[in-house]
Amino acid sequence: MASMTKRLDKSGQIKDTILGIGKWILIVFFAAYTLLPLIWLTISSFKTNFEVLAKSPFALPEVWQFKNYHNALTVAGLGRMMLNSVFVGVTSTVINVLVASLAAYTISRFKFKGKEKLFLLFTVGILVPLNALMVPYFLIISKMGLYNTYAGMIILYTAIGIPMSTVIIRGLMDSIPMEIEEAAYIDGCGSFGRFIHVILPLARTGIVTAATFQFLTCWNEFVFANLIVSSDKLRTIQVGIRYFTNQFSTDYVSMYAAIVISIVPSILGYVIFQEQIISGMTSGAVKG
Amino acid sequence: MKPTKSDRKVLIAFLAPAVALVVLFFVIPVIYVAVVSLLKWNGLTSAEFKGIDNFVALFKDKAFLRSILNNVIWAATAAAIQVPLAMLMAIILSRKPKGWKFFRTVYFFPQVISGIALATMWRHIYNAESGLLNGLLRLVGLGHLATDWLGGMDTALPSVLIYWVFYVGYYMVIMMADITTIDESYYEAATLDGATPFQQAIHITIPLIKGTSLLTCVTLASVMGLRQFEQVYLLTNGQPANTTSTIVLYLYKQMQTGNYGRSSAAAIVLIIVGALFIVTIRKLFEDHKKDPKRVIEKEAK
Numbered sequence: 001m002a003s004m005t006k007r008l009d010k011s012g013q014i015k016d017t018i019l020g021i022g023k024w025i026l027i028v029f030f031a032a033y034t035l036l037p038l039i040w041l042t043i044s045s046f047k048t049n050f051e052v053l054a055k056s057p058f059a060l061p062e063v064w065q066f067k068n069y070h071n072a073l074t075v076a077g078l079g080r081m082m083l084n085s086v087f088v089g090v091t092s093t094v095i096n097v098l099v100a101s102l103a104a105y106t107i108s109r110f111k112f113k114g115k116e117k118l119f120l121l122f123t124v125g126i127l128v129p130l131n132a133l134m135v136p137y138f139l140i141i142s143k144m145g146l147y148n149t150y151a152g153m154i155i156l157y158t159a160i161g162i163p164m165s166t167v168i169i170r171g172l173m174d175s176i177p178m179e180i181e182e183a184a185y186i187d188g189c190g191s192f193g194r195f196i197h198v199i200l201p202l203a204r205t206g207i208v209t210a211a212t213f214q215f216l217t218c219w220n221e222f223v224f225a226n227l228i229v230s231s232d233k234l235r236t237i238q239v240g241i242r243y244f245t246n247q248f249s250t251d252y253v254s255m256y257a258a259i260v261i262s263i264v265p266s267i268l269g270y271v272i273f274q275e276q277i278i279s280g281m282t283s284g285a286v287k288g
Numbered sequence: 289m290k291p292t293k294s295d296r297k298v299l300i301a302f303l304a305p306a307v308a309l310v311v312l313f314f315v316i317p318v319i320y321v322a323v324v325s326l327l328k329w330n331g332l333t334s335a336e337f338k339g340i341d342n343f344v345a346l347f348k349d350k351a352f353l354r355s356i357l358n359n360v361i362w363a364a365t366a367a368a369i370q371v372p373l374a375m376l377m378a379i380i381l382s383r384k385p386k387g388w389k390f391f392r393t394v395y396f397f398p399q400v401i402s403g404i405a406l407a408t409m410w411r412h413i414y415n416a417e418s419g420l421l422n423g424l425l426r427l428v429g430l431g432h433l434a435t436d437w438l439g440g441m442d443t444a445l446p447s448v449l450i451y452w453v454f455y456v457g458y459y460m461v462i463m464m465a466d467i468t469t470i471d472e473s474y475y476e477a478a479t480l481d482g483a484t485p486f487q488q489a490i491h492i493t494i495p496l497i498k499g500t501s502l503l504t505c506v507t508l509a510s511v512m513g514l515r516q517f518e519q520v521y522l523l524t525n526g527q528p529a530n531t532t533s534t535i536v537l538y539l540y541k542q543m544q545t546g547n548y549g550r551s552s553a554a555a556i557v558l559i560i561v562g563a564l565f566i567v568t569i570r571k572l573f574e575d576h577k578k579d580p581k582r583v584i585e586k587e588a589k
Contacts, residue, residue: 019486023380030377031394033454038397040420041409057423103306106299118307125314129515129562131536132555135324135543136317139331159313162306191298220402222518238404242522245408252412259405270400274393277400282462 038263045069045256052252065253072258076247077232081240082261088150088236089218092157097211099158100165101203105195107166108173109181119170125163134227141228152228153236157218165210168280172206173199205276212273213280219266237262318559325553330546342553352554355526355533356561358445362534363513363565365449371505374459375497379489381460382467392464395457407522410451414438414523438524444532448523459505466501467493503573510565514558535561 044052045068047061072078106112107119137156138147146152176199184198200207222238229235235243241255241262248255270277325342329335346352377395381388398406413420414437422434437447470493478488494502517536520526526533526541535558542551 015484019484023385026377026380027385027391030454030456031391034394034397034457037409037413037420041412044412053418056427057418057420058427099305099309102302106302110295110299112299118303121310121315122306125310127511127562127566128314128318129511129536129558131515131517132539132558133313133317133321134540135548135551135555136320137313138543139320140312140317155309156313159309162309163314166306191295191302195302216400220400220404222402222404238402241402241404241408245411245522252418255408256412259408263401263405266400266402266405267397270396271393278396278461278465282465 041256042260045253045260047253049251049253068253068257069261071251071254072244072261076240076244076254076258078237078240078258078261080233081235081237082265084150084234085219085236085238088153088157089215091150092154092161092218093211093215095154096158096161096165096214097169097207100162100210101169101200101207102195103162104166104169104173104203105199108170109178109199119166122163122166126167130160131223134223137224138227147228148230148234150234153225153234156224156228157214157221160224161214161217165214168210168213169203169206172203172209176202208273209276209280212276216266216269216277219269321552321555321559323552324548325556327549327552329548331548332546335549338549342549343557345550346553346557351530351533352535352538354530355535355538356557358532359514359516359534359561361445362449362516363510365453366509366513367506370453370456371459371502371509373454374456374505375463375494375502377456378460378463378467379493382464383485392457392461395455395460397457398455399458403518404522407519411438411523413451414447439528441528441531444524444528448520448532452519459509462505462508463497463501466497470496499573503569506573507566507569510569511562514562514565 040057043060044057046064046066047055048063048065051059051061103122107115141147141152141156144152144155146155180202181194181198184194189197220238221236222242225236225239226242229239232243241258244255244258248258324335326337326339327335328338328341381392412418416422416434416436416439419437421437422431425431425434435443437443474492475488478492483491515536516534517540520532520534520537521540524532526537535554539551539554539558542548542554
């Protein structure tokens, strides 16, 4: 009897070990799948074109070519493009979050006719395939006289993020107890005062989440930036990368450097704002 | 709180900007696309009403039919391979193995890197001469398999599709957030009964996330599969011979050639197919939704 339990334990242990090994194979595989191409790209960005074309892709560069980065920044004007992306991203994030917070506040705090229908409009907005609206977006922006302007990009980015931001921020505002606001109301604080002094500070985690999500969307956006801007002075980083593929069609290494430069802020920002980004992207998803 | 009279004006002022933007950039464009889909119009000369001609032309166009097929393949691959893989990793990582936070961070990277950067990187991984993939094949002695992945009629579509399938971070994180809300006592009881981690996953975790985060992920994966544009635009631009085209790429090309009517008709097809997908998936999962034991707090934290 005793020996039997022992044997059973043993086979159980073997099973556990196999499962354990299988688990780690999976964990490492997915990490390697994500990281190795990025590492390869980064190392390649320091090679010469000859090394990339004629030598093994696994070899290290003989001399680390920092001038590729210099090329990407100066010849291609990557610096300007990054500034454009930051400017458009920050501006539209600030406006977006302000507009969405105001809307979320009224929807969350007040009873009025058609309120939930209005909110439904916002949630449905999240599901609309925006890429299908390229023609009208192009025409609306052109009709407004905003083709090829910062303002055109800013208003479009602000608008397409409104449904998502409103849904995220409302979710948080709903969780703020009414009593807190009522106290301020009795103290004679008007709607705007309550919004600024009571609700905004309490809702800041939701606002930061929405803002992070919005900024990331703007930073990575390509389709519309490509659609409504033609001048190279206004080009954002993503459109820039697209142009490098033509411009640097033979100069691979400068293009690699350009891609690395565009990825680094995304990764850094993500590592810093990880919790906000994850909760923004998942809460939006669960709602959608 | 009931708005007072003075509040009322403030409320309208508060709501107006958001509503105006949503109307201008969501409601009007959708109506607009619906109207233009019935016209023959190049954006410059006066439009001509053509009824459903654009739709008839669409469904006679082999390139469009191929695009729809590709989108469906894309959605199916994402829902049937990517999401289950993500679920597997969510189950594994939610048991908090060593370094799980690091791995969660890494798996999520592709989600924060732009589609453009990723697609450009993969174009070079697939490159026939200097690409990483062919280099890897040669390294392990499978050099005879090396090929022009994005240029070949048979390899182009799988190549464009597959690289994204192993990026599981997004769906994994959604499901992990859900799994952590499952009551620990279920697992404790199961462990006492001698259930292995594998059995616990099959009998506790999966049934409990089926109607919630798993449904969400399948919906998202399919919807995103339908919307594919950037990846194909950059990797192959629909080539060779339209074998990798998608609906959005098709409507983009129609727009570029000034065929606004047909482009809008394709947009309407996309919107309708997308809505059908969402409704169908909800229906498929509905049976599992009525679990009285569990109500998940879905609010954003």
